[in-house]
Amino acid sequence: GKTVVIPPRSKRNDQRDYDRHLYKARHLIENFFAKLKQYRCIVTRYDKTARNFLGAVHLAASVVWLN
Template structure:
């Protein structure tokens, strides 16, 4: 949450989805709804990394690794707790 990071993202036409720190003097605005969606995606990656084979990437071939991710994502999606 620094101006340097925000400027770097803006230079590349990327919308910063970073909530400002509570003790920051000038608080830049951010899209709360976009941040909520980003949080859901980060949670999905965390659930995928619970699978040891995905977290450590045992597969050498990218195609095999992607197949493993698809299987893990299917299990995570269909077997919600």
């Protein structure tokens, strides 16, 4: 029941179909996580408790979203 999300290479003999909208959404999410990983406190997880770490993730995500 899985769907293909990544498009095939252009030189492939049998071109398969893929969902362009789902691929676009996946690309946005991957770019968001790449921007989120630029914050050192998120990558190295300085906070000891899950509550503080989640707060730092929310803060960094809001900064990324506003820029």
